[in-house]
Amino acid sequence: MTREDDKDMASEPTTTPAVIAENVGKVFPGKKGAQVTALEDIDLTVARGEFVSLIGPSGCGKSTLMRLIADLDQPTSGSLSVFGKSAKQARLDQEYGIAFQQAGLLPWRTVRRNIELPLELHKVGKAERAKRSKELLSLVGLTDFGDNFPDQLSGGMQQRVAIARSLAESPNLLLMDEPFGALDEMTREHMQGELAHICAETNAAVVFVTHSIPEAVFLSHRVVVLSPRPGRIRAIVDVGLGTSSERTDHLRESETFFAAVSEVREHLHGSPDAVPMGVDNR
Numbered sequence: 001m002t003r004e005d006d007k008d009m010a011s012e013p014t015t016t017p018a019v020i021a022e023n024v025g026k027v028f029p030g031k032k033g034a035q036v037t038a039l040e041d042i043d044l045t046v047a048r049g050e051f052v053s054l055i056g057p058s059g060c061g062k063s064t065l066m067r068l069i070a071d072l073d074q075p076t077s078g079s080l081s082v083f084g085k086s087a088k089q090a091r092l093d094q095e096y097g098i099a100f101q102q103a104g105l106l107p108w109r110t111v112r113r114n115i116e117l118p119l120e121l122h123k124v125g126k127a128e129r130a131k132r133s134k135e136l137l138s139l140v141g142l143t144d145f146g147d148n149f150p151d152q153l154s155g156g157m158q159q160r161v162a163i164a165r166s167l168a169e170s171p172n173l174l175l176m177d178e179p180f181g182a183l184d185e186m187t188r189e190h191m192q193g194e195l196a197h198i199c200a201e202t203n204a205a206v207v208f209v210t211h212s213i214p215e216a217v218f219l220s221h222r223v224v225v226l227s228p229r230p231g232r233i234r235a236i237v238d239v240g241l242g243t244s245s246e247r248t249d250h251l252r253e254s255e256t257f258f259a260a261v262s263e264v265r266e267h268l269h270g271s272p273d274a275v276p277m278g279v280d281n282r
């Protein structure tokens with residue numbers, strides 16, 4: 001039986017949201033007994049197949065929230081569930097894929113073997129691994145690069161490999177923390193288009209951290225604007241640009257796009273022209 005069959009037989013109803021955060025807070029112990037409240041009262045539901053971006057000033061807790069969802073850390077208050085399971089159970093069941101700013105590829109493995117790594121770790125057989133990596137190489141447009149090593153690829157191509165690897169186990173949820181943060185602007189826009197295409201193909205839900213307002217708007221169904229630390233949800237903007245399959249470059253010139261960019265910016269800083277520290281307006 002494959003993992004796909006496993007998933008089909010899972011008891012979770014298909015209406016169970018991808019993520020539910022209820023009243024989530026996170027306090028870190030600071031120096032000399034002082035405490036750092038990173039997050040407060042976070043209530044957020046991410047539906048299956050939904051693309052939600054988190055945006056806010058530097059240090060407002062975006063990465064912390066991501067780490068809590070991924071069970072890399074635990075909330076100090078409130079509760080979190082992922083597909084109706086505890087964050088820990090969802091991690092154990094490999095319910096999500098992760099892609100962060102640094103592609104994090106293993107330089108001594110070929111592109112194909114990097115993509116196959118999660119499958120190898122979970123003892124998926126050789127033939128099935130080869131089939132899956134072939135599909136994924138095609139999905140991210142790297143069919144001809146499977147036998148290359150990461151340092152033979154551009155930054156954008158490496159990031160595509162990382163995304164392919166995060167999709168290896170067909171997760172219904174992707175957690176992406178500034179995956180395009182290290183790329184130049186042109187490559188970044190290209191990658192945004194690629195990601196929209198991948199989301200349309202896989203129908204995975206995505207929680208995406210970014211500092212770029214246009215990036216958040218181009219990709220997301222909803223943009224969650226966080227306040228300066230302690231991070232609270234200041235506003236949630238419904239972008240209204242349609243499904244992921246409709247996110248093509250011409251949308252960047254549309255009135256709906258500009259209106260959503262202005263709305264997010266206003267929530268971030270209270271005026272259409274102001275941009276808070278750590279948020280990229282381009």
Ligand SMILES: Nc1ncnc2c1ncn2[C@@H]1O[C@H](COP(=O)(O)OP(=O)(O)OP(=O)(O)O)[C@@H](O)[C@H]1O
Nearest residue numbers: 028029036038057058059060061062063064065229
């Ligand atoms: N392990 C930790 N111990 C103590 N404080 C922490 C820890 N991790 C994060 N913090 C603090 O929590 C706050 C939120 O950090 P976080 O990295 O989540 O912010 P962010 O919004 O992702 O920032 P940036 O946009 O700059 O990446 C910061 O004040 C940070 O110093």
